[in-house]
Amino acid sequence: MQLRYRYRLYPTPGQRRALAQAFGNARVVFNDAVRARQDAHAAGEKFPTGTVLQKRLITDAKRTDERGWLGQCSNIVLQQAIRLHTGGFSVRPNGKLRLARIGDVKVAWSRDLPSAPSSVTVVKTADERYYCSFVVEVGDETLPAAVDQHGQDVELGLDLGLSAFAVDQHGRVLDNPRFLRRAERKLKRAQRELSRKKKGSNNRNKARRKLARQHVKVTDTRSDWLHKATTSIVRENQTIVLEDLAVSGLARTRLAKSVHDASWGTFRRLLDEKAHRYGRQLVVIDRWLPTSQTCSDCGRIDGPKPLDVRTWTCPCGATHDRDHNAAKNILAAGRAERQNACGPDVRPHTGADGDEAGSSGTPRGATAPHAA
Ligand SMILES: [Zn+2]
Structure with a gap:
């Protein structure tokens, strides 16, 4: 399954400027995605997908330089982010995180990464802190069954x-x-x-x-x-x-x-x-x-x-x-x-799981039996 591991980043002033630029691009597209969805909904259309949306967003993006971030979005969205996939980033032997077009950024490795990550999201929070969040694949670590003194499942x-x-x-x-x-x-x-x-x-x-x-x-x-x-x-x-x-x-x-x-x-x-x-x-x-x-x-x-x-x-x-x-x-x-x-014999069942946003879940109203 996939898990997220988050660490604090300490970019230099130059790297902050490069990140600001990258966030700016990501943000415009995000804003427009939100609006495109609202427009489509208001017009009773289906949410535009694929190349149509892509084209529209990029065209719009050229006209949206001056948009405010907080002013335009719901106040829940108070951070900026960019996502890089394999090839766009790597961990250097000196422990720094190399990000495409940004450089080698200092990371506070508060715990070990269990395996090589498949993507990283760089986030700047509203209070000006920077984090990187890795998606990694980890094996299941089955614990001994939780049973009571009669051997019944707790x-x-x-x-x-x-x-x-x-x-x-x-x-x-x-x-x-x-x-x-x-x-x-x-x-x-x-x-x-x-x-x-x-x-x-x-x-x-x-x-x-x-x-x-x-x-x-x-x-x-x-x-x-x-x-x-x-x-x-x-x-x-x-x-x-x-x-x-x-x-x-x-x-x-x-x-x-x-x-x-x-x-x-x-x-x-x-x-x-x-x-x-x-x-x-x-x-x-x-x-x-x-x-x-x-x-x-x-x-x-x-x-x-x-x-x-x-x-x-x-x-x-x-x-x-x-x-x-x-x-x-x-x-x-x-x-x-x-x-x-x-039935009485409960079998393990692995549902479709672990998209990279960590928003794995079962369909509404469904059972989610996991390995027992
Ligand atoms: Zn009663």
Whole structure:
């Protein structure tokens, strides 16, 4: 499977200028790709592909020198990047990274690359730091099976929620750490400040840079936490069951949508990658199962529960915490789905996996059985 390895880069002033040029070219094309898609959508056309798009983008690119980066794009896109494939880069014997048309750039090798990379993406973050991100092929490193004292697979059902990040079938809560919540609050404040500044003013530029820095901080902190959380989940459990992420339609209706969607999407992707890598099984159940409405004791479907209903009592007498109950149902649905998909003899299954953006995943609503 393919993994990403990221390192800090320290380009010289000359190399920064060359990179700025390269980013500029990549950025124009990116902006135009976004716009071409929006235009096509507005006109009810299919998204233009292949040579048509290529031609249009290059023609457009010649007229777009003066475009602002942040002004033109969604404020989520706060970094610049170029990608080079084999031939466009190499690691020198002196440890520097040779990039085509840029030169030999100093790299902080914080950990070893496990094998020769197939591509590298050079990124400049909004707070002026540079990184290179390699895509490398690694072998699976199957861990010993996670079994309990009776030899049964350790299973985990997770309900991704709004009041907590996730709750499992034992009622244990996995939540964003306080320092991340604090950073997110600061980010929101920076967004508000920017929106109040006059267009074109110096203060607006200042506010924009501040917002960009805070955005990077939140992204880094969150990604660090998600990596740690998913690693320990995958180590401790043989089977992990999640609801399909489209459930976050919940979040879309009212709460900070991008934050939830981004976190859950990354969480799911990391679980998928790590489960694959370490020989665990990730099961994603159908989003339409009424996991919040079903009594996990008697199986009765008790009708919709608005989001503010945190606990409820089933006519059978069982009282449920909303998320805890949902996690139990998710686990049960995952077991059923495994049975249906594989029969009692669960076979390893290697899905199409690992595109180079690391956005490997299973189709929506499908099971993702990995080597058990
Ligand atoms: Zn009941």
